[in-house]
Structures are given as C-alpha cells and as structure tokens.
Amino acid sequence: MITTLVHVWVNPHHIDDFKEACIENHQESIKENGNLRFDVLQDATDPSKFVLYEAYESEEASLAHKETNHYLKWKETVADWMLKPREGYKHKIIAPTDKKLW
Amino acid sequence: MITTLVHVWVNPHHIDDFKEACIENHQESIKENGNLRFDVLQDATDPSKFVLYEAYESEEASLAHKETNHYLKWKETVADWMLKPREGYKHKIIAPTDKKLW
Numbered sequence: 239m240i241t242t243l244v245h246v247w248v249n250p251h252h253i254d255d256f257k258e259a260c261i262e263n264h265q266e267s268i269k270e271n272g273n274l275r276f277d278v279l280q281d282a283t284d285p286s287k288f289v290l291y292e293a294y295e296s297e298e299a300s301l302a303h304k305e306t307n308h309y310l311k312w313k314e315t316v317a318d319w320m321l322k323p324r325e326g327y328k329h330k331i332i333a334p335t336d337k338k339l340w
Numbered sequence: 341m342i343t344t345l346v347h348v349w350v351n352p353h354h355i356d357d358f359k360e361a362c363i364e365n366h367q368e369s370i371k372e373n374g375n376l377r378f379d380v381l382q383d384a385t386d387p388s389k390f391v392l393y394e395a396y397e398s399e400e401a402s403l404a405h406k407e408t409n410h411y412l413k414w415k416e417t418v419a420d421w422m423l424k425p426r427e428g429y430k431h432k433i434i435a436p437t438d439k440k441l442w
Contacts, residue, residue, distance in 0.1 A: 240384075241379070241381055243345070243381075243391065257434050260434060260435065261434065261435045264435035264436065265435075268436070275377075275379075276435070277343070277377075277395075277433065277435065277436065278433070278434040278435040279343055279345075279431035279432065279433060279434065280431055280432045280433075280434050281429065281430075281431055281432075282342075282429075282430035282431055282432055283430070288434075289345065289431060291393060293379075327383065327384075328383075328384035328385070329381035329382055329383055329384055329391060330381065330382045330383075330384055331379065331380070331381060331382075332359050332362060332363065332380040332381065332382050332390075333362065333363045333366040333367075333378075333379065333380040334366065334370070334379065
C-alpha cells in the first residue's frame with residue numbers, strides 16, 4: 239500500500255473552482271480499483287493551501303490513476319489556478335495494515 | 341469534520357520503537373467515538389520522517405483524543421525520540437463529505 243500527500247497552492251481567485259474540480263476528481267477516483275483514500279483537505283488557516291491525500295493498494299494502482307480521464311481532466315482544469323507547481327510526497331503505510339480498516 | 345496532519349521527525353535510532361508506539365496508539369484511537377481516520381505514514385525517501393493523519397467528526401472529538409490514556413502514553417513514550425517538536429496542521433475536509441465514505 240502506498241500513499242501520496244499532494245500539496246497545492248491555489249490562486250485565491252480560484253479557490254471555489256479548485257474545490258469543485260477536486261470534488262469531481264474525488265468522486266471518480268474512489269471508484270478506481272485499488273483506491274483506498276482520496277481525501278481533499280483545505281488548510282484551516284490558509285484557504286488557498288490544499289492537500290490531497292491519496293492511498294492505493296499498490297504502486298501499479300497509483301500509477302493507473304494518472305492515466306484516468308478524470309485525473310487528466312482535473313490536471314488540465316486546475317493547471318492555471320495553481321500559484322506554483324504542486325508537490326507530492328510518497329509515504330509507506332505503517333497503520334492501518336489491514337485492508338478492512340481502510 | 342476536522343483533520344490534522346502531524347509531522348514528526350524521529351531519531352534514526354528509535355524508528356522501530358516509534359512505529360511500534362504509533363501502531364499501539366492507532367489501534368486504540370480508531371476505537372474512539374468520532375474518530376474517522378488515524379493513519380500512520382512513513383516518508384518513502386526519509387525513514388525518520390513520519391506523518392500522522394488524524395480525522396475526527398468534530399473539534400470536540402479531536403480534543404477528547406488528547407485526554408485519552410493511549411494518547412497520553414504515546415506522547416510520553418515518544419517524547420525523547422523526536423529530533424524536534426512535532427508540527428500539527430489542521431485542515432477542513434472538502435471531500436468526502438458523506439460520513440459513509442469514511
């Protein structure tokens with residue numbers, strides 16, 4: 239199992255647009271085979287800062303997400319709304335280890 | 341609903357000890373009323389860097405976690421293993437909004 243924390247800095251004029259695009263991406267991503275989490279988080283003190291928390295059963299499932307229509311649509315839609323390139327940090331999952339707990 | 345991303349930098353000599361203490365904290369925390377997530381993540385490129393991803397139904401439930409025996413035990417156990425004070429960042433949850441998806 240693998241997780242990625244994606245940090246995104248959004249143009250304050252496009253915060254609502256960005257949220258809408260992420261919710262759409264979330265709704266499709268959680269239907270993917272191997273998806274365990276696709277949480278969209280907004281920083282409580284800086285509304286223009288977001289974190290996408292994505293977890294997949296395998297590296298293959300994580301990579302397959304990047305080939306989906308909904309990911310490619312999201313990527314293109316939000317491109318001009320980001321203040322700088324997003325940053326993704328991969329993590330190993332220490333807990334939970336039991337898939338039933340996801 | 342509220343989430344906190346807690347960043348922890350661990351003394352390399354105590355990585356396994358820290359993981360063990362976090363798994364124990366995870367196992368008890370997910371039993372708490374109002375807990376939605378308690379994921380323990382280890383940075384894929386820096387094994388001494390961890391993120392705890394905690395989500396609760398309410399601010400009250402999140403605060404109640406800090407009063408539990410398992411949290412207080414974890415806090416005391418890991419105190420000397422951290423290279424510097426941990427940093428917690430609160431976030432609003434944009435998606436999922438439906439509790440059934442947690």
